[in-house]
Amino acid sequence: VLQSTVRVSLGELLCELxxxxxxxxxxAAKDLGWPKVIEIPPSLQHSADGTIADWIRPQTPGVTxxxxxxxxxxxxxxxxxxxxxARLTTLQLIALESQEQPxxxxxxxxxxxxxxxxxxxxxxxGARSRGFYLDVWGVDCLLSALDVRFKFxxxxxxxxxxxxxxxxxxxxxxxxxxxxxxxxxxxxxxxxRLCSPxxxxxxxxxxxxxxxxxxxxxxxxxxxxxxxxxxGSLLMLTLSEAISFDESLALVLHSCERPTARELQLx
Numbered sequence: 413v414l415q416s417t418v419r420v421s422l423g424e425l426l427c428e429l430x431x432x433x434x435x436x437x438x439x440a441a442k443d444l445g446w447p448k449v450i451e452i453p454p455s456l457q458h459s460a461d462g463t464i465a466d467w468i469r470p471q472t473p474g475v476t477x478x479x480x481x482x483x484x485x486x487x488x489x490x491x492x493x494x495x496x497x498a499r500l501t502t503l504q505l506i507a508l509e510s511q512e513q514p515x516x517x518x519x520x521x522x523x524x525x526x527x528x529x530x531x532x533x534x535x536x537x538g539a540r541s542r543g544f545y546l547d548v549w550g551v552d553c554l555l556s557a558l559d560v561r562f563k564f565x566x567x568x569x570x571x572x573x574x575x576x577x578x579x580x581x582x583x584x585x586x587x588x589x590x591x592x593x594x595x596x597x598x599x600x601x602x603x604x605r606l607c608s609p610x611x612x613x614x615x616x617x618x619x620x621x622x623x624x625x626x627x628x629x630x631x632x633x634x635x636x637x638x639x640x641x642x643x644g645s646l647l648m649l650t651l652s653e654a655i656s657f658d659e660s661l662a663l664v665l666h667s668c669e670r671p672t673a674r675e676l677q678l679x
Contacts (some may be wrong), residue, residue, distance in 0.1 A: 426507055430549065433500040435551045437480040440493040444486075447557045447588075450595040451486055457594065468498035468606060487666045494603045497550040501607040504549050507552045508611070518557045548604055551617055555624035558588055562628050567635065575639060581632060582657040588663060596621055597668070618668060622661065623675045629657070630678060654678040 444450050456463060467490075479673075483493070565572045566581040574580065601617040633650065640647040659675045665672055 413437055415457070422510075426503070429503055430500070433496070433503055434549060436496040437493070437500050437550050438557070440489070440496040441554060441557070443484075444489050444493055446554065450599075451491075451593045452598055453487060453596050456490070456598050458598075459607065460598050464602050465606055466597070467494045468603060472546060485669050490599060491584075494599065497600065497603050498607055499501065500550045500553075501548055501604050502613075504612060531540060531595050546612070546615055547620055548612075548615065548617070550604065551600065551620045551624070554600070555628075558625070559628055562632075567632055575643070576649070578633075578653040579656075580659050582629060582653055585629055585663065586657065586660055587669050589625055592621065593618065593668065616670065617671075619665075619670060619676070622665065622670075626661070626676055626678060629654075633678070651679060 440446075562581070562585070564570070565584070567573060572580060596617045601615075604615055604617060605612050633654070636650070640650055655678075658679060661676060664674045665676065
């Protein structure tokens with residue numbers, strides 16, 4: 413009984429921390445301008461390991477920040493984001509190693525659970541394996557902001573949501589991937605891997621991000637299927653555009669020297 417109580421309490425604590433740290437990542441990303449294109453200084457574009465390692469290293473107690481009245485520079489905002497991402501990733505690694513699971517009955521408002529992409533931690537600390545990488549919570553947080561925009565444009569009553577224009581939402585997702593390649597590779601990837609070079613040696617932020625965008629497209633197509641089945645020509649058009657999307661995505665990944673996988677295909 414005591415052991416069970418401790419596990420539930422620890423699970424609830426992990427859940428609360430995940431929500432708090434996810435909010436921190438979301439706020440830091442928004443401060444950078446996310447989900448718009450993030451400006452990456454030249455010094456971080458080729459060899460960011462040393463700089464980001466300094467950023468996420470535990471701070472010495474008693475050290476105070478500079479003049480907080482000044483508007484932070486882009487580098488300072490990037491540092492703040494990396495610190496937040498590192499905290500959340502470290503928490504996920506703790507959950508992964510301890511195999512603890514937050515209680516599904518934790519008394520947390522549903523709106524707050526949604527902000528953290530639901531607090532239930534799946535087997536392995538919530539790091540869902542897709543065969544060649546893990547789903548990192550911080551990247552899920554970045555994808556969440558894009559999902560909101562995607563649904564606004566393509567899963568609502570807006571004029572951009574048209575069954576006869578599947579290429580609109582598919583090309584939209586490809587554009588989001590291309591414009592964030594540098595940020596994912598130079599900042600997110602480096603920061604996450606530095607949290608545990610051993611456990612996250614095979615992790616790839618770009619592949620997780622691409623898979624998340626594909627998931628958003630897949631969810632839309634599934635939701636549209638009942639209507640598409642009543643109009644055969646539109647169904648065939650959607651399938652044709654989905655095939656073209658898969659080919660285009662494969663080319664983008666190939667240009668970045670990334671593999672393709674079933675999780676990165678619509679059809």
